[in-house]
Amino acid sequence: MDAVELLLTRYSALKLGEPAPSAQAVQAMLESAARAPDHGRLQPWRLILIEGEARLGFGEVLAEALSRRNPLANEQALAREREKALRAPLIIVVATRCDRSAKIPIIEQTISAGCAAHSIMLAASAQGLGAMWRTGEPAYDNAVKTALGIEPDDLIVGFIYVGTDIGGPVTRPERAPREFAQHWTADSAKPSGS
């Protein structure tokens, strides 16, 4: 598929299943992340892959974190939380790994990590895989970060769920570039009426 066509047609897969991505497909996703725009070449991201049996352990981490956030969470809610880890054969956790001693602002390093996440999404689509970028409360939960070995100062940018798309595309409202893109001229910044 042509690159522009990929950009214009990509979508997030709401339902993912087996088969899991091949080792070769995963490698291409990781290498795509490595090509993310990166001011200062700091590589300010980190990827943690969770697949197979490890997802069960991650489900426990999610459930324990939920019961800490909400001690009143019932068994049903905890089971739903565990299930999140089984939404796809592979979860790629994208986190920042910011260098606070570097002169590159943290926001730029964080954006780089976001670009790495999007590159993974695109590389998944390009290879005929389904992927969905999620965050939710677990992404902001310190216990989850600790269990994944992420430094307290860093952020989880997203959980990228990857597998075989078993739901198909969902119709989304069209977004017209004119709603968010304008040409600038020296006159356009002047308040109206002046």
Ligand SMILES: Cc1cc2nc3c(=O)[nH]c(=O)nc-3n(C[C@H](O)[C@H](O)[C@H](O)COP(=O)(O)O)c2cc1C
């Ligand atoms: C940083 C980030 C976090 C997101 N977190 C969630 C999430 O937790 N749950 C969710 O349903 N969608 C989440 N989304 C949105 C989906 O990934 C997706 O972009 C959205 O459903 C639109 O679908 P599309 O990508 O097919 O246009 C998130 C997107 C971003 C960029």
